[in-house]
Structures are given as C-alpha cells and as structure tokens.
Amino acid sequence: MMAPFHFRPRVPLAWRILTYDKRRTGLALIGIFMAILLVFVELGFFYAVPRGGLLLYDNMRFDLLLASNEYEYQAQPGAFPLGQLGPVRSSPDVEEATPIYFGFAKWKSGEGGMWPDVFVIGFDPESHVFIPDSINRQTGVLGRADTVLVDTATRPMFGPLDTGRVVEIGDRKVTIGGQYVLGTGFMGLGVVVASAANFSRLYPQRGLDIVNLAAIQLKPGVDPDHAAEDLRKAVGPDLQVFTRKALEAHETAYWTTRTSVGIIFGSGLLISFVVGIMIVYQIVSTQVSRQLPQFATLKAIGYPDRSLAGTVSTMSLLIVIAGFVPALGAATGLYSVIRQETLLPVAMSEMRLLAVFAAAVAMALISALLSIGSLRRAAPADVF
C-alpha cells in the first residue's frame, strides 16, 4: 500500500506536534544531526582518497598528459624513452611538452637514524609546470646544484626541513633549498622536487632519457579531445594520452575499485544512512504512538489516511531539514580538522551537499513510510 504516500504537506499540524514536546524534538535533532554528519564524513573520505591520488595533477598545468601504456596510477606510472616526445613536440597543436621524472630514494637523514623513502619529482623549473606559487617563486633555488625543495607536508620522521640543511638522499649530499606547499597525497611520507639536472645527479644510472610522464600544453584554442585523438595516432600504442577529464576518471576508478577504499567508506556510508533512518523512525514513530488517540480522532472525524500520512511525512521532513543545516556547518568544520589530521584533501562541494541533502530527504521519507504502518492501525474504535 503505497497509496497513503501521496504526499500533501501538513505543515501546521506537523509543526505543532513537533514543537509540543520541545525536549524530545531537540533530542531528535541532535540524533539526525549526527547521522547526517556521519554521512557527510563517510562521503568526504570516499571522495578524499581519489582526490588525494589526484593531488599532484590538480597542482600541475597541462591540457593533456602523456604516459606509458603501462601507466596504472600516479604512483605506478611506468616510463618511456624521452625520444618518444619527438612527434608530440612537432605536432601543430602542441605548445609545450614537459617531461616529468619520478623516483624513490632513501632519505638517510631521518629522525633516530631512520632512512625513510622519499619521493623525488624532477622537472624543468623554467617550464612552470607546477601551479603552487611556492615552487615557481623558487626556480632560482632549484637551479642550484644539488638543491631540492621539500614539501611542507613531509612527515616529522624526516627530521627538520629547514632551508640550508644538508641531507643525504640516496648516495648524494643535497641541500634543502626551501619548502613548498602542495601536499604528499599518496606519493609517500615525504616528497621533494628537483630540477631535471639535479634529478639525474640523484639517479646517475638512470639519466634523463627515461621519462615517467609528459605534461602537454596545447596552443590556445585547440580542443583537448581532438588533440588527444590526433596525438594518440602520432605516438603509437606504447603511449597513452589522457585528457584531464579522462585522467580524473581513471585515477578515481583506480582508488575506488582497485583498493579497499570504495568498499570501506561505501559500507560506512550505507550504514550511516540506515542509522539515520532508524533515528528519524524512532522519533516519528514514538510521536505517532503517543499521539495515536489524536490521530484516531482525526480519522474518526473524517480525515483520510492519506492526510495523516502527509502529516507524518511532513514531521520527518521538518526534523531532517532542521538537522541538515547544522550538520552542514559542522561537516564543513570537521572537514578542515580531517584535512589537518589526515592530510587528506576533504572538502565540501556543491555536488556532495546536494547528494547528502537528497540522502537526508530519502531518510525522512523512508522512516515516515515505516511509521505510517502503525498509523494505519489507528482505528478510532480501538483507541478509546
């Protein structure tokens, strides 16, 4: 029987029932507030993980990204010979193609004699391929021999990150030339950026002929999708060309389907949704059973089931909406705490806001539907 769910708002009555017992309604609000907050948090984590995986790309300037066909995700990018950039650079669509080098090395100057692994990014500082101002302001520093910039999010186990400190990376003494702000994402516990020349000094056997990625800037007005199509033909099957949109989809799919992230936060999301339903249901059905004689009276004087169902649904919706607003505020605050605590880029987005609001409305309607069952039993003759 879904018929009673033919929704007609009954705001005045629902409002009066809710405000009649302020204490109880207050509690209900706290409960629904927590449930919605939890939905926000789980959803935040769910999206933060792929966002963390995209952190580097979000901070890079490119229209297309060139990678080996063995590219899996940012931390396992594969590699290709520098020579394969030739046809890309000669394409009429391409303004610039900047090779990017990735490497891991032992940071032999950690706290307590530890040698944590550091992620090293090599690039041409003049290319300005990275967006953060803190990198671009220090291109001069990057030009110095055996000098690197270190990410401010590098963990304390790497020891002090002071400018001028000489550390040993791999088998080489390197000076920390300064810091930059980007974040370590899932690149590692510590990240440094270096000029290509300094990168090759850190990895003398590798040199600069093996590249991990190339950031492609297109000429103004060139459509990335078309350019990608043409470049794919030009570079052959050994390389892949990603548009930004394709890259984001690829990385997100990696994190949500290849790792346990999707299922962990997905199941958390589902359970918090059910918990939200249980709370609203608890509140509304208690109200219904407490007001059962009144509801029965309404029925007796001729109000149809449908109208009473409308009142119950309106009660659920009012509670949920009243809980949603503070939950949104608290979630925004909590996101910033999570950002600091976990270094995950959790942020509020319009999409998420709407999604959670839709989930909250769904919670309200489902719990109303559950409560209406007992309402239908409100036979005037039984109650009195």
Place this chain on the structure above:
Amino acid sequence: MLAGIARPGSVPLAWRNLVSNKSRLLRSAGGIGFAVLLMLMQLGFEQAFFESALAVIRGLDGDILLQSAHKYQFATRDPFPRADLEKARDVAGVASARALYADWFDFFWKNPIDGKIFLVRAFGFDPAAPVFSYADVNAERDKLKEPNTVLVDRRARRFLGMDSAATEAELNGTKVKIVGGFALGPDFQSDGTVIMSDRTFASLLHGPAGDPAAVDLGVIKVRDGNDPAAVQQSLRKALPGTIAVFTKPELIEFERNFQAAVSSAGPIFAMGTIVGFVVGMLISYQVTYTDLSDQLPQYATLKAMGYRTGYLLRVVFEQAAFNALAGWVPALLLSLLLYYVIGRLALLPLHMSAHVTLVSLGLTLGMCLISAAIAVRRVITADPAEVF
C-alpha cells in the same frame, strides 16, 4: 522459595517492561543495533587495517628478527650484509639464522590472463631453509628449487590474475612457472605477493638490488630452552650497530607504531566509532525516556507502595542493559555476516576477535547506561501525588 517471591528483586520487572511491547522492543533494538553495527564495522576495519599490515611479520617462523637499523617500516627494502647474518649464526643460543629477501618496489607481475603489468610484493628464501610458517608455502617449497618458479598469493587482488589456473606468468619480463599458491591477501600497500627461491629472486632483480649478499631480514630461531631475550642481548653484542635486533613481538609492535603514526586509519575509524556511540546514546536515551514517561504512573505507584528509589533505579538500569543487549546481539550477528562478505570482497582480514567483541559490548552498555542515567532523573522525582 516463597520467601524469594516476596523479595522485590525476584519479579523480573525490567524484563517484563522490556517484552511487554514487542513492536517497541523491535524498534529500540533496531535503533540501538544499527548504531552498534556502525561501531562494529569501524572497529573491524581498524583491526583489519593493522592486521593486514602485520600479517607477514606474524607469518615469519622465527623468535628473533634482524634488520637494518635504518629500516623504518617493514614494507621497504633496506638490506644488510649477509656476513652479519653469518655472524649471528655463531652466537650462543641461536639454533638457526635464515635469510629473507624482500622487495616492494621492483617486481612487476604480468597478469597471465590479460597481460597487464602490476607492481607486486616479492619474497625470496632458500628452499632448504624455510622462513615462513605458512603450511602451503612449506609444503611446496621444494618445487621452488627449479629456477624461475614461483608461488603466488591466491588471495591477491583479482586484477593480478593470481587466483587463476594459469601455470605461467611473467615477472620483470622473465617467464616464470607458477608451481603453487598460498593465501596471504593484500595489505594497504601491496596488491599481491609472489614467493620464490633466493636464487630466482636475485636473478629477476636486475642491478645492485639483486645482490644475493644483501639480506633484507634475518629470521632467527632460538635453541630450545634458551630465553629469546637473553639471546637477543648476545646478538646485540655480537652484531654491529647497523643491525637492529628485535624479538618477533617487538618488531610487530614497531610496525604497529609506525602504521599508527603515519596512517590516517586510526583517526578515521575512531571518528566513525565515536559517532556510532553518540548516535546510539541518543537513540537509547529516546527509548528509555519514552518508556519512563509511559510507565511513570506505575513507577509512582511502586514508590507509593513503599519501594525504595534504589530498587526503581535498578529496574531502569537493568532495562537499559537489556535494551543494550537486545541491540548488541543482533548487531554482532549481522556484523559477522558483513565481515565475511566485505572481507571477501575487499580481501581484508575482517574477523570478529575477542577484542572487538568486548570493546563493542563495553561501548554498547556504556552508551545505554549513560543515557539511562540521564533519563532516570524523572523516576527519582516521580511524586505519587502528582502523577495521578
């Protein structure tokens, strides 16, 4: 027995209150149960995170483990000279000192089904000197004596194709024969694992990384009757300061501390657990408060009949504890099912442990009793004269 009936405690009032309204009981058990389920899932995930990170260390068949003093976490290659392991063998009380070769960054596995290439975790050991306590690895270790043969993790992530019936695959571009399998499962760093002989390990790693004179972990067994702590002391004296000497429980603790310090898993799952607790408290407050309001005349009557407040309090708390259990038991049962399903899907070591059982029970009782304590003030102040 008759005397017993006269005693107020013998009437299971809390129990009768609880079961007098079945649909209300169902509702409260549902509400509290889902809050508990939320806590159980979060606690389970947290445990699974640490368990998966510690699984390999637990699977090592040794009392004492040697590694480079610079090695900050298990899942990183930081080898030490084999000569130091030889030295350890001569220390009094050492029954055996065996080498484990391990790598997390340099072994690329080609999925035998779709030909895609993935980074995997690789372990190597001398098949004549086993280092793992995994029965399936030890049963098949002799097959590893043939060059370029491997055992694969049947519980690896599925996209690696290690759970297939394939008998051949490629590692670092070399054809390898799959001669058996074991069930370890991925952790949050590696998707799958390949185990091979020390020789195959060295030959597949190109360059200096494949140097068989550099060992990643020394697995030491103590002679029967010797105290591991004493042998540990002797080993520390005999070995240079570049070697860290851990007992197995110490290395597990070292790794656990590392994971706790760098990963977000602790705070993420703690936050979920706290939210579950608060939500559960609110629901159970709602349940107790409603029940007390409904039963207020009855409580007042009992008071008027001369029952002490202490007795009434006990009834309320007993009832809260029953409510807690009525939510906890189904939640626990449901979580067993979810652990199983999610554990299979996500390849996580999600399983109910005494720790999770007790912590969740404690939290559930805590949230119900705290909320009962807040709600019970009504009963204490219930004035028989006012209620009627």
